[in-house]
Amino acid sequence: xxxRGAVVTRSHVDIDTTRDRATQPLVASVRDLKVYFQAKAGVxxxxxxxxxxxxxxxxLGLVGETGCGKSVTARSFIRLVPSxxxxxxxxxxxxxSTEARKGGRGPIDLLQIPHEEMLEIRGDRIxxxxxxxxxxxxxxxxxRSQVAEVFYQHRSExxxxxxxxxxxxxxxxRAARQQSNxxxxxxxxxxxxxxxxxxxxxxxxxxxxxxxxxxxIPNPRAIMDNYPHELxxxxxxxxxxxxxxxxxxxxLIADEPTTALDVTIQARILxxxxxLQQRLETSVxxxxxxxxxVKEICDRVAVMYAGRIVxxxxxxxxxxxxxxxxxxxxxxxxxxxxxxxxxxxxxxGTVPELVDPPAACRFNTRCPFAVEICxxxxxxxxxxxxEHTVACFAYDTSxxxxxxxxxxxxxx
Amino acid sequence: xxxxxxxxxxxxxxxxxxxxxxxRGVEKYFPIKEGTLQRVVGNxxxxxxxxxxxxxxxxxxxxxxxxxxxxxxxxxxxxxxxxxxxxxxFRLPDEDAATLDLIDxxxxxxxxxxxxxxxxxxxxxxxxxxxxxxxxxxYRRNCQIVFQDSFSSLNxxxxxxDLVGRPLQVHKEASGQELTERVVSLLESVGLGRQHLxxxxxxxxxxxxxxxxxxxxxxxxxxxxxxxxxxxxxxxSVQAQILNLLHELQKDRGLTYLFISHxxxxxxxxxxxxxxxxxxxxxEYGTAQELFEDxxxxxxxxxxxxxxxxxxxxxxxxxxxxxxxxxxNPPEGCxxxxxxxxxxxxxxxxxxxxxxxxxxxxxxxxxxxxxQRRSKFDATLVFHDEExxxxxxxxxxxxxxxxxxxxxxxxxxxxxxxxVIRFFPVEPVxxxxxxxxxxxxxxxxxxxxxxxWPPQTSADSSSRTAANPSSTSTRNxxxx
Numbered sequence: 038x039x040x041r042g043a044v045v046t047r048s049h050v051d052i053d054t055t056r057d058r059a060t061q062p063l064v065a066s067v068r069d070l071k072v073y074f075q076a077k078a079g080v081x082x083x084x085x086x087x088x089x090x091x092x093x094x095x096x097l098g099l100v101g102e103t104g105c106g107k108s109v110t111a112r113s114f115i116r117l118v119p120s121x122x123x124x125x126x127x128x129x130x131x132x133x134s135t136e137a138r139k140g141g142r143g144p145i146d147l148l149q150i151p152h153e154e155m156l157e158i159r160g161d162r163i164x165x166x167x168x169x170x171x172x173x174x175x176x177x178x179x180x181r182s183q184v185a186e187v188f189y190q191h192r193s194e195x196x197x198x199x200x201x202x203x204x205x206x207x208x209x210x211r212a213a214r215q216q217s218n219x220x221x222x223x224x225x226x227x228x229x230x231x232x233x234x235x236x237x238x239x240x241x242x243x244x245x246x247x248x249x250x251x252x253x254i255p256n257p258r259a260i261m262d263n264y265p266h267e268l269x270x271x272x273x274x275x276x277x278x279x280x281x282x283x284x285x286x287x288x289l290i291a292d293e294p295t296t297a298l299d300v301t302i303q304a305r306i307l308x309x310x311x312x313l314q315q316r317l318e319t320s321v322x323x324x325x326x327x328x329x330x331v332k333e334i335c336d337r338v339a340v341m342y343a344g345r346i347v348x349x350x351x352x353x354x355x356x357x358x359x360x361x362x363x364x365x366x367x368x369x370x371x372x373x374x375x376x377x378x379x380x381x382x383x384x385x386g387t388v389p390e391l392v393d394p395p396a397a398c399r400f401n402t403r404c405p406f407a408v409e410i411c412x413x414x415x416x417x418x419x420x421x422x423x424e425h426t427v428a429c430f431a432y433d434t435s436x437x438x439x440x441x442x443x444x445x446x447x448x449x
Numbered sequence: 450x451x452x453x454x455x456x457x458x459x460x461x462x463x464x465x466x467x468x469x470x471x472x473r474g475v476e477k478y479f480p481i482k483e484g485t486l487q488r489v490v491g492n493x494x495x496x497x498x499x500x501x502x503x504x505x506x507x508x509x510x511x512x513x514x515x516x517x518x519x520x521x522x523x524x525x526x527x528x529x530x531x532x533x534x535x536x537x538x539f540r541l542p543d544e545d546a547a548t549l550d551l552i553d554x555x556x557x558x559x560x561x562x563x564x565x566x567x568x569x570x571x572x573x574x575x576x577x578x579x580x581x582x583x584x585x586x587x588y589r590r591n592c593q594i595v596f597q598d599s600f601s602s603l604n605x606x607x608x609x610x611d612l613v614g615r616p617l618q619v620h621k622e623a624s625g626q627e628l629t630e631r632v633v634s635l636l637e638s639v640g641l642g643r644q645h646l647x648x649x650x651x652x653x654x655x656x657x658x659x660x661x662x663x664x665x666x667x668x669x670x671x672x673x674x675x676x677x678x679x680x681x682x683x684x685x686s687v688q689a690q691i692l693n694l695l696h697e698l699q700k701d702r703g704l705t706y707l708f709i710s711h712x713x714x715x716x717x718x719x720x721x722x723x724x725x726x727x728x729x730x731x732x733e734y735g736t737a738q739e740l741f742e743d744x745x746x747x748x749x750x751x752x753x754x755x756x757x758x759x760x761x762x763x764x765x766x767x768x769x770x771x772x773x774x775x776x777x778n779p780p781e782g783c784x785x786x787x788x789x790x791x792x793x794x795x796x797x798x799x800x801x802x803x804x805x806x807x808x809x810x811x812x813x814x815x816x817x818x819x820x821q822r823r824s825k826f827d828a829t830l831v832f833h834d835e836e837x838x839x840x841x842x843x844x845x846x847x848x849x850x851x852x853x854x855x856x857x858x859x860x861x862x863x864x865x866x867x868x869v870i871r872f873f874p875v876e877p878v879x880x881x882x883x884x885x886x887x888x889x890x891x892x893x894x895x896x897x898x899x900x901x902w903p904p905q906t907s908a909d910s911s912s913r914t915a916a917n918p919s920s921t922s923t924r925n926x927x928x929x
């Protein structure tokens with residue numbers, strides 16, 4: 038079966054695993070982040086004391102089920118949580134941009150900086166790829182104008198380069214920042230300015246085409262004039278990736294970028310993200326509910342449940358030796374060839390209400406090993422390996438009185 | 450289980466002697482209309498000639514990418530969309546199936562009166578879109594569907610009691626207190642309870658809503674349920690709960706399932722036999738084990754390779770290039786050849802492939818002015834100038850074109866700024882048995898792989914050989 042071999046054995050992008058990521062400097066550090074939502078029934082603790090670090094050049098996976106607060110955590114990085122009803126109730130997100138690190142400056146707290154500064158960072162230093170490419174693109178604008186927007190917003194100096202940079206006339210400089218008023222727009226159409234406007238547009242076209250080419254879109258010049266509905270889902274996601282990576286960001290947040298895509302396209306998109314990440318040395322915060330995907334592409338993993346992080350560690354540690362009952366339950370619930378029909382290990386029950394939650398392990402209602410202390414005390418994250426932490430009393434040896442339940446079930 | 454519609458004079462066949470659903474060459478075309486008069490200018494071939502059988506008590510899996518027609522086929526089978534071609538039979542006895550096998554290949558006009566009567570009788574009793582009123586009622590009771598999106602398949606204005614009790618009312622099974630009790634027992638069988646009777650769908654989580662949908666499908670104690678991606682909107686832990694529930698119900702009630710999904714892991718777990726669909730056709734068909742352990746179609750292999758596996762030691766995740774072609778204009782030969790990593794020259798290369806190849810190359814595509822198609826395999830590409838035409842010929846011969854496509858070219862000849870390309874015409878690739886009930890529609894796994902290439906010259910060989918020297922001469926002139 039030579040034919041079959043050709044499909045399966047072709048190796049995918051080699052990811053450099055030799056570099057010791059543990060010693061890499063931090064790109065972002067989330068400390069005790071709390072994001073609440075004001076609802077009729079009370080305050081919903083969507084994210085309740087989440088802490089993790091993202092190191093330079095790594096891919097951190099944030100896994101959890103619907104409603105566990107992973108998307109809210111990610112959106113807090115660029116302050117996209119609508120407020121009200123959202124409330125940033127505490128904690129900080131420290132961010133080191135490359136420039137800051139080179140200049141020896143300290144981090145900035147993304148939750149404290151003024152709005153104008155956030156506008157500078159959003160889409161430039163921190164970019165985001167959204168879940169549904171069909172919804173994230175504006176159906177009324179061509180691909181060209183949607184990708185060009187990034188350059189107008191953050192790279193006006195690039196646009197002005199062939200026109201003399203900062204020496205360009207004020208009218209042109211304003212046009213390159215999309216700040217022209219109606220009178221100026223009229224003037225730009227008249228003969229003395231028209232040639233320069235054309236030059237400006239051509240420059241933007243070149244930048245947009247280059248950005249699209251990065252994501253292996255064939256014949257980008259032809260795609261540019263299309264509208265989102267004319268493209269397939271995979272193509273749209275490529276456009277979004279081109280948009281996100283246009284400014285070479287320090288941190289890329291990918292919020293379930295492949296959930297809306299077919300498996301065959303998903304694999305291509307993930308290859309693309311991995312390849313671009315390696316080339317551009319971007320750090321990635323990868324959010325997903327799909328454990329098998331996270332295992333494939335992430336260096337480290339943080340598992341979230343009901344607004345809390347329950348387990349963190351390197352992918353190797355977490356997947357070869359999951360500690361938290363929730364992580365084990367999730368892994369065992371993924372169907373595979375080993376399972377018999379009707380014998381999938383489901384986690385019984387549902388995610389608890391997050392309205393004014395009591396001080397207890399959030400998982401105690403569904404945990405088959407829960408003991409008294411789980412219902413009355415909040416477990417903290419304890420170290421169980423070199424980089425492996427888990428929030429479960431079964432591993433908390435600081436207090437001798439705790440009965441260690443034997444976690445034998447759900448070991449896949 | 451209720452007995453099969455009794456046929457005049459004969460004993461009703463037992464469950465073992467009939468298929469629950471028998472799909473025979475089903476086609477579902479959606480017309481593309483254009484202009485003020487809404488003239489039909491083409492068809493989207495969502496389902497294009499699919500045949501299989503679902504036996505009592507088994508689960509048939511239907512898997513494929515979005516847009517491959519699996520949901521449309523499910524809707525045809527459950528009677529929600531009449532097929533535009535082919536036939537779907539419900540509870541077709543094996544005896545009648547054999548009769549149909551004999552009669553179907555005979556053209557309508559050549560059939561004897563007796564044969565026509567036989568077909569009429571079978572159709573009236575079993576064929577879903579023409580069956581008699583009585584048979585239709587039995588079919589409707591016994592064939593239910595669970596939809597993918599429980600947000601849109603449960604009426605937000607109705608209480609759970611009304612949603613689940615509605616089928617019982619319609620078929621005048623129960624009313625008043627008895628209805629309520631029946632609904633409660635249905636809810637209990639899917640893991641809900643009396644306390645949920647007077648609630649609206651929005652008060653439930655996704656998993657609970659899917660349970661309500663299942664309870665509604667079970668209301669009339671059906672024999673067959675179409676499960677159209679029942680868990681794709683759910684989290685893994687909840688998905689596991691629902692899959693376990695479905696299996697338990699199947700065991701207890703002797704249900705037959707058609708399980709539609711794009712998730713290979715789920716389909717493998719749930720199905721006895723699986724049909725892999727691609728662009729409206731079945732690419733491969735076999736038992737779950739055969740398909741996963743010994744796939745015989747590159748598309749199945751590609752799906753398996755792209756599926757991340759949480760338990761795999763080494764990652765082999767591998768994507769598939771290109772997008773699903775337009776089902777209004779499906780590729781010739783094997784429909785998968787445009788994306789197939791192991792395509793051969795015999796797989797059905799055509800003009801559209803050459804044009805797509807050209808358009809993916811910015812410099813070459815810039816010179817293209819027009820494509821004059823004479824057939825799927827024969828066209829003249831008109832370029833703006835001679836230089837662009839010869840650049841394309843160079844690209845074809847320099848190995849820029851995929852070797853399989855290049856080998857499928859019968860003629861490439863330039864005439865000034867226009868370029869004539871002609872491919873060897875090929876037959877469509879049909880499903881063939883390769884291993885005792887394991888069917889595949891791939892040349893590489895059937896006898897046709899031994900065919901010689903290029904194909905034997907046929908009657909009009911003289912004109913072809915005449916065309917060949919000219920192509921050679923252009924090659925020489927263009928590469929000098």
